[in-house]
Amino acid sequence: MGHSHHSKNKKALKLSFMLIASYMIVEAVGGLLTNSLALLSDAGHMLSDAGALGLSFLALKFGEKKATLSKTFGYRRFEILAAFINGLTLIIISLYIFWEAYRRILAPPDVISSGMLIIAFIGLVVNIVAAYLLMRGDKDENLNVRSAFLHVLGDLLGSVGAIVAALLILFFGWNLADPIASVFVALLITIAGFRVIKDAVHILMEGAPPQIDVAEVKESLLALNGVHHVHDLHVWSITSDFPALSCHLVMKPAFSQQQLLAEAKKKLLNFHIHHTTIQIETDKCQEDACN
Numbered sequence: 703m704g705h706s707h708h709s710k711n712k713k714a715l716k717l718s719f720m721l722i723a724s725y726m727i728v729e730a731v732g733g734l735l736t737n738s739l740a741l742l743s744d745a746g747h748m749l750s751d752a753g754a755l756g757l758s759f760l761a762l763k764f765g766e767k768k769a770t771l772s773k774t775f776g777y778r779r780f781e782i783l784a785a786f787i788n789g790l791t792l793i794i795i796s797l798y799i800f801w802e803a804y805r806r807i808l809a810p811p812d813v814i815s816s817g818m819l820i821i822a823f824i825g826l827v828v829n830i831v832a833a834y835l836l837m838r839g840d841k842d843e844n845l846n847v848r849s850a851f852l853h854v855l856g857d858l859l860g861s862v863g864a865i866v867a868a869l870l871i872l873f874f875g876w877n878l879a880d881p882i883a884s885v886f887v888a889l890l891i892t893i894a895g896f897r898v899i900k901d902a903v904h905i906l907m908e909g910a911p912p913q914i915d916v917a918e919v920k921e922s923l924l925a926l927n928g929v930h931h932v933h934d935l936h937v938w939s940i941t942s943d944f945p946a947l948s949c950h951l952v953m954k955p956a957f958s959q960q961q962l963l964a965e966a967k968k969k970l971l972n973f974h975i976h977h978t979t980i981q982i983e984t985d986k987c988q989e990d991a992c993n
Contacts, residue, residue, distance in 0.1 A: 710838065711847050712762050718832040718854065719755035722748055725828045732821035736814040739806050740864035740883045741821055743799045747860055747891065748825075751832075751853045754788040758850040778941045779906075785849040785942075786902035792853065792895030799888040806881035813880050815871035822864035829858035848942075849902075852894040860887040901942075908938040911945045914973055922969055923949070928957035929966075937975070948979040955984065 726748035733741030762781065769776040836851040863883035870879035910916050916937050923932050931952035939945050947970060953962055959982045966980055 712759060714835045714838055715755050715759040715762065715847065715850060718835045718850070719752060719759060721828055721832050721835075722755060722854065722857075723752040725825060726752055729821055729825050732817060736817040736821070737811055738813050738818040738864065738868075738880055739799075739802055740860070740867050740880050740887075741818055741825075743795075743802065743884045743887060744822070744825060744857060744860040744864055746798070747795055747853075747857045747887070751850075751857050754791065754853045755850050757784045757787060758847065760784070775940050778944060781941050782902050782905050785898055786906070788849040788853060789895045789898035789902060792856065792891050792898065796888040796891040796895065799884050799891070803881040803884040803888065806884075807878065810877040810881065813868075813871050813877055815868045818880075819865060819868035819872060822861050822868055826858065826861035826865060829854055829861055833858055849898040852898060856887065856891045856894050859890050863887045905939045905942065908936075910937045911939050914945060914975070919947070919970070919973055919975075922972070923951065923966060926951075926962065926965055926969060928954050928962050930954045940977070944977065945973075945975050946977040946979075947975050950981045950983055952983050 726745055729741055729748055730745035733739075733745050758781075764777040764780045767777045832854045833851065836847060836854060863886050867879040867883035870876045904912075914937055916935065919937060920932050920935055923929060923935075929951050933950050933952070935947075935949040937945065937947045951962065951966060953959065963980055963982060967978055970976075970978055
């Protein structure tokens with residue numbers, strides 16, 4: 703990851719953390735005062751957001767640590783562990799919201815809708831600002847930043863749900879809207895959590911980056927002048943924006959190993975793969991005319 707992207711990600715995560723953590727306290731107090739599950743669940747989600755953003759920020763800080771003999775890639779993959787933990791917290795929070803909503807659907811409590819509306823609206827503005835800050839980071843390429851963004855996005859939708867519920871209670875006296883809005887938010891949180899966990903597990907299992915077609919990579923290497931065969935081809939990610947490749951290239955006789963290696967590395971740059979380990983082998987069978 704480039705230094706400018708790294709610095710931008712850190713700044714976005716730090717500012718978002720400060721913003722979310724500050725308003726989370728306000729929303730929690732407001733939820734208790736207005737007796738609104740939608741606000742309380744949103745505050746709980748904001749607590750998770752603050753933890754997720756703080757964890758994501760620490761992950762980037764850890765990622766700056768230099769590699770050692772025992773951790774030859776450094777701490778870059780800590781970002782993926784942070785994303786995985788963030789995804790799990792999303793699922794856990796959504797399960798709690800489902801349970802509390804079920805209880806309130808059975809016995810809808812009275813809610814102070816006017817206070818709920820004001821607090822939810824301010825929460826919406828806070829989440830829009832936080833989401834904007836994270837969008838300016840590298841959320842499309844960095845799984846850690848994307849998981850934090852999804853936390854904030856889910857919270858933003860939670861604020862929208864709380865606003866709708868507050869309006870329904872204010873104008874129609876429909877107190878059931880409060881737990882129903884919470885269920886809607888919990889569904890969105892669950893979907894986001896599973897997506898983050900799926901992406902994190904894929905990287906931890908050394909899966910090929912989704913943006914890289916491994917079959918196309920192999921065909922590209924086979925098309926190089928002098929390559930007879932490609933085997934033991936592996937493409938994986940150290941972290942979400944750090945793809946790596948290793949393979950064996952079987953070289954035809956009378957070709958330069960150094961030239962072939964240089965051409966292979968150049969070809970792989972087209973796939974944005976910079977970290978490569980390529981072993982050149984000579985086609986002994988052709989040399990000995992055994993075919």
